[in-house]
Amino acid sequence: MATTTPTSPSAPASVAGVRVPTGGIRADLRAIKVVWQRELIRFSRDRLRIVTSLLQPVLFLFVLGGGLSRLASAGTEGVDLRTFMFPGALAMAVLFTAIFSAASIVWDREYGFLREMLVAPIRRGSIVIGKCLGGATVAAFQGVIVIAFAGLVHVPYAPGMILALFGLALLLAFMVTAFGVMAAARITQMQSFMALTQMLLMPLLFLSGALFPVTGLPRWLELLNRLDPITYAVDPLRRVVFAHLDVSAAARAKLAPGVSWWGWHVPTGVEVLIVALAALVMVALAIAQFRRA
Amino acid sequence: MTAAVAVEGLVKRFGDVEAVRGIDLDVAAGETFGFLGPNGAGKSTTIGMLCTLVEPSGGSARVAGYDVVHERDEVRRNIGLVFQDPTLDGYLSAEQNLRFHAELYGVPKAVVPDRMREVLDMVGLWERRASRVSTFSGGMKRRLEIARGLLHSPRVLFLDEPTVGLDPQTRSSIWRYIGELKQTEEITIFLTTHYMDEAEHCDRIAIMDQGEVIVVDTPEALKASVGKDRVEIGTDDDAAAIAALRERFGLDAHVSEGMVTFAVASGEAFVPRLFAELGVPIRSVSVARPSLDDVFMSYTGTTIRDAESAQRGDPMVRMMRQGR
Numbered sequence: 001m002a003t004t005t006p007t008s009p010s011a012p013a014s015v016a017g018v019r020v021p022t023g024g025i026r027a028d029l030r031a032i033k034v035v036w037q038r039e040l041i042r043f044s045r046d047r048l049r050i051v052t053s054l055l056q057p058v059l060f061l062f063v064l065g066g067g068l069s070r071l072a073s074a075g076t077e078g079v080d081l082r083t084f085m086f087p088g089a090l091a092m093a094v095l096f097t098a099i100f101s102a103a104s105i106v107w108d109r110e111y112g113f114l115r116e117m118l119v120a121p122i123r124r125g126s127i128v129i130g131k132c133l134g135g136a137t138v139a140a141f142q143g144v145i146v147i148a149f150a151g152l153v154h155v156p157y158a159p160g161m162i163l164a165l166f167g168l169a170l171l172l173a174f175m176v177t178a179f180g181v182m183a184a185a186r187i188t189q190m191q192s193f194m195a196l197t198q199m200l201l202m203p204l205l206f207l208s209g210a211l212f213p214v215t216g217l218p219r220w221l222e223l224l225n226r227l228d229p230i231t232y233a234v235d236p237l238r239r240v241v242f243a244h245l246d247v248s249a250a251a252r253a254k255l256a257p258g259v260s261w262w263g264w265h266v267p268t269g270v271e272v273l274i275v276a277l278a279a280l281v282m283v284a285l286a287i288a289q290f291r292r293a
Numbered sequence: 294m295t296a297a298v299a300v301e302g303l304v305k306r307f308g309d310v311e312a313v314r315g316i317d318l319d320v321a322a323g324e325t326f327g328f329l330g331p332n333g334a335g336k337s338t339t340i341g342m343l344c345t346l347v348e349p350s351g352g353s354a355r356v357a358g359y360d361v362v363h364e365r366d367e368v369r370r371n372i373g374l375v376f377q378d379p380t381l382d383g384y385l386s387a388e389q390n391l392r393f394h395a396e397l398y399g400v401p402k403a404v405v406p407d408r409m410r411e412v413l414d415m416v417g418l419w420e421r422r423a424s425r426v427s428t429f430s431g432g433m434k435r436r437l438e439i440a441r442g443l444l445h446s447p448r449v450l451f452l453d454e455p456t457v458g459l460d461p462q463t464r465s466s467i468w469r470y471i472g473e474l475k476q477t478e479e480i481t482i483f484l485t486t487h488y489m490d491e492a493e494h495c496d497r498i499a500i501m502d503q504g505e506v507i508v509v510d511t512p513e514a515l516k517a518s519v520g521k522d523r524v525e526i527g528t529d530d531d532a533a534a535i536a537a538l539r540e541r542f543g544l545d546a547h548v549s550e551g552m553v554t555f556a557v558a559s560g561e562a563f564v565p566r567l568f569a570e571l572g573v574p575i576r577s578v579s580v581a582r583p584s585l586d587d588v589f590m591s592y593t594g595t596t597i598r599d600a601e602s603a604q605r606g607d608p609m610v611r612m613m614r615q616g617r
Contacts, residue, residue: 027399034396042384045425112380119346120397121369 031126032133035117039101039134043141053097057146060089061153077251082153084255087237088210090146090169091230095205097142098173099197101135102180106193109184124290128181132283135177136170143169154245161244165237171275172233176201178282185289208234215257226261229278232271235259239268295358297322297449297481298343302352305338312338314504315352320481320497322448325471327495328485329585335504336485337377340453343483344374357448370398373442373450377457379434383427387418387437390426391444398445412440415477416470432463439470443478450474452484456491468494489585498585502593512585519583519591522560525552526567527577534573541570552579556587 043049061082069081076084108114117127147165150157180197187193207221208230217225225231235258242256259266298320305313313335320326328336341347343356345365354361357371381390388409395405413419416436426434435455442450455471456464471482471494484495492498492512499509508515528534534553538544546555557563560580568575589595 030396030399034393038382038385038389038393041389042382045384108382111383112376112378113382115346115376116380116394117397119344119369119374120394121366121399122397 027121028123028126031120031122032130035127035130036134036137039104039131039138042104043101043138049100053093053142054145056093056096056142057089057149060092061085061146061149065089065153075254077248077254079245079247079251079255080154083155083241083245085211086146086150086153086155087165087241088234090143090165091172091208091210091234091237092205093146094139094143094169094173095176095201095230098135098139098176099180099201101138102131102177102184103190103193103197104135105131105181105184106187106190109188110190118290125287128178128283128287128290131181132174132177132286135180136174139173139177140166140170143173155241156244158244161240164240168233168237168240168272171272171279172230172237175229175233175275175279175282178279178286182282182286182289185286204228204230207231209259210234213255213257214259226259229275231259232266232274232278235266236268236271295322296320296355297324297357298326298483299355300339300343300352301354303339303342303349303354304351305335305342305347306350312504313342316501316504316506318499318506318509320483322481323479325475325482325494325496326484327492327498328483328501329487329489329492329498329589330485330501331487334501336487336501337453339501340451340483340485344372344451345369370445371448373445373447375435375438375442375450375452375455377454379438381426381434381437381441383425386423386425387413387429388422390437391441394441394444400445408444408446412443415443415473416440432459432466435459435463435467436470439467443474443480446478447480449481449483452482454485454487456486456488464491489589492585500589500592507592515585515588516583519587521556521558521583521587523554523556523581523583523587524560524563524567525549525554525579525581526575527552528573528575530573534571534575537571537573541572542567556583 065082065085068085069076072081105114108117118124143166147162147169150162155161179200183196183200184193187196207224207228209225210230214222214225214231214235238256239258242252247255259271296319298318300316300318302315302317303313304311304315316335316339328339330336338347342349343354343361345361345368349362356368359367359371361368382393385393391409391412392405395409400408409422410419413422416439418433418437418440421429421433426437429437439452439455442452452471456467459467468491474480475482486492495512497509497511498515500507500515510518526534531548531553535546535548538546538553538555542557544555544557546553548554564578564580567578
């Protein structure tokens, strides 16, 4: 083929047909894109993961939410507990999918593919960002499935709300994947990764208020809740949902009070900013970890 | 013309263990260069340094004209790597694995389809391009890795034990591909092996043992330097034969696998004298030219297998095996 005809041995500079251009931002963007694409291909080929992603929301919303609603009906001011749980279930589903996506780095290491990426003439950051975007996309897709269930728990299909939920889910997914990638940088075994993320993620999830309103908590719990970055992703999700519900002011005050710092009601914009900053810090840490890996 | 690989005083220490003890090497462009030695001799560590995966503790190395420490990305862009352990994504098809590589290495989009077809044709996997890699046999995976290593037209292709763990038939087909590769691409091949017979495919060989390069030369010259042929005879009385060999010919013989074995210059010419003068009945005789096994033996004083069993459990080997 014309492109690969070898030239004479005396001309080493043009020995081969394909001359790979030097790096730069375009090379890094290409790398990010292909790492991202690979995550999507892998997800689409994994039927079990797709089935799981469909079952998970059912479990959270209808089994957990349905079961607890019998206990909680007195305290919800007439609002179906499953409606209250909806944003929390969305957060949980996104969170678990994102951390599972990040786990793929550990598999990649185990099956050697990570090395193929690490020896490429690109910046390590491109791999990390591609991985985080891939995980975020898959997890946001999971979010879309949960959003599709909205009608079954009395949440209206308002276009503005859906868009806002999707955007927030994407941000949360990106943050959690970055967290997972950061953890996976040094971990060589799947069991260790699962143990570590369970140990860290479960408390972060339970503290975040995904399953309960965040006012009137015991002092220590409130403090931990305010320190948990996931709190600031769950709260906007809940605010967006409640903004589109037709419920009493009492119910709103009780179930979606919003996060406050020493009495100051934290605006949604600030919350989103906190999540975005946390995500950036985790990506930066993940990149730093992989530079040394 | 710049050397494809130029190494000066390269050293690698892992804690107290000096895995590579100051080696010097020059590999010319277009050469097939073999690193021969037992597991744990420091071959993989050296390749790791040349491929920018392991940071040298001392000395310097240039690959394709670039410094492995200071011009890391340039080196990476100009080398192809085939590791001992597979580094393919089983979830992806052969084609998708190659495409991923092309994107990471920034191969110009316009040439990717042609180049992909060319490398897949070369290793005989074009027909299987759409199959998932998880359905491939070990030999097919290794061939795909070679194709992938060539995709971005590297100037130097590093093959770390390219045939380890493969059956003999697949091994010989891998060597056929490597041979063809030399016809179609202007490329330097740097490989490690601990199979003696494979080292004969190389233009030059470096024998490495315990972190040092013992000797570098062509397989022919190395064999000639040993000088002697290996003669094996079967007798009815081995002890008497060994004694007679020592007394009448001054030769040191020993029993190996049921045969009296010794080394002598010009073995064929020696056989008639042996029959005439030994005085012990001979049932069979065979004469063999020196192999690289003998070469390794004569330079290191040990067989490659013995050297390996002595070094088993070397912590450095395990480190190199782990994914980095």
